[in-house]
Amino acid sequence: GNSVTQMQGQVTLSEEEFLFINCTYSTTGYPTLFWYVQYPGEGPQLLLKVTTANNKGSSRGFEATYDKGTTSFHLQKASVQESDSAVYYCVLAPSGGSNAKLTFGKGTKLSVKS
Amino acid sequence: EAAVTQSPRNKVTVTGGNVTLSCRQTNSHNYMYWYRQDTGHGLRLIHYSYGAGNLQIGDVPDGYKATRTTQEDFFLLLELASPSQTSLYFCASSDNYEQYFGPGTRLTVL
Numbered sequence: 755g756n757s758v759t760q761m762q763g764q765v766t767l768s769e770e771e772f773l774f775i776n777c778t779y780s781t782t783g784y785p786t787l788f789w790y791v792q793y794p795g796e797g798p799q800l801l802l803k804v805t806t807a808n809n810k811g812s813s814r815g816f817e818a819t820y821d822k823g824t825t826s827f828h829l830q831k832a833s834v835q836e837s838d839s840a841v842y843y844c845v846l847a848p849s850g851g852s853n854a855k856l857t858f859g860k861g862t863k864l865s866v867k868s
Numbered sequence: 869e870a871a872v873t874q875s876p877r878n879k880v881t882v883t884g885g886n887v888t889l890s891c892r893q894t895n896s897h898n899y900m901y902w903y904r905q906d907t908g909h910g911l912r913l914i915h916y917s918y919g920a921g922n923l924q925i926g927d928v929p930d931g932y933k934a935t936r937t938t939q940e941d942f943f944l945l946l947e948l949a950s951p952s953q954t955s956l957y958f959c960a961s962s963d964n965y966e967q968y969f970g971p972g973t974r975l976t977v978l
Contacts, residue, residue, distance in 0.1 A: 797970055798911070856913075
């Protein structure tokens with residue numbers, strides 16, 4: 755089956771520090787990969803999406819690169835702000851499938867202190 | 869204007885009670901989903917649907933029924949609620965891989 759692993763349950767940073775959140779995945783073929791973000795009191799929303807065609811995605815200062823060799827899709831940001839405090843989910847959509855089931859990682863809670 | 873709405877936003881019931889959670893989307897999307905969110909588990913898919921009258925089983929369906937009455941409306945039914953179903957429930961809609969989520973319903977089963 756499909757699986758997504760986020761080993762970091764929680765990350766605490768100070769403003770302007772570098773953010774790196776690990777994500778690895780397991781599936782057959784070449785999936786489409788996403789990062790979703792969930793702010794307190796809200797539902798998750800799409801942050802960025804990467805396919806095999808473009809390999810890299812970016813949005814709102816965040817970047818993620820699709821590495822088929824290591825089956826990883828890490829999220830990075832050069833300088834975090836307090837407003838980035840949220841839960842970040844690494845998400846997989848299987849290759850060749852319909853737009854049906856996404857597989858979510860367990861999420862990484864980012865807390866940014868001012 | 870919120871495109872995915874859920875009601876109620878909060879619900880408290882007792883063990884064995886009957887609960888219906890409602891979701892409406894105005895995105896004209898074919899797919900709708902019900903998830904539960906619990907600490908340490910992230911989001912887990914309960915049921916989903918690709919159109920009125922259709923229902924697909926998700927990853928954690930036990931104890932839940934669902935019904936899609938129209939393209940806009942998707943309901944989650946707990947006919948004999950148990951404390952293990954205390955959770956935050958999210959509905960979502962999509963027409964490609966991007967899913968749009970509602971604000972959630974917090975359910976407590978005493």
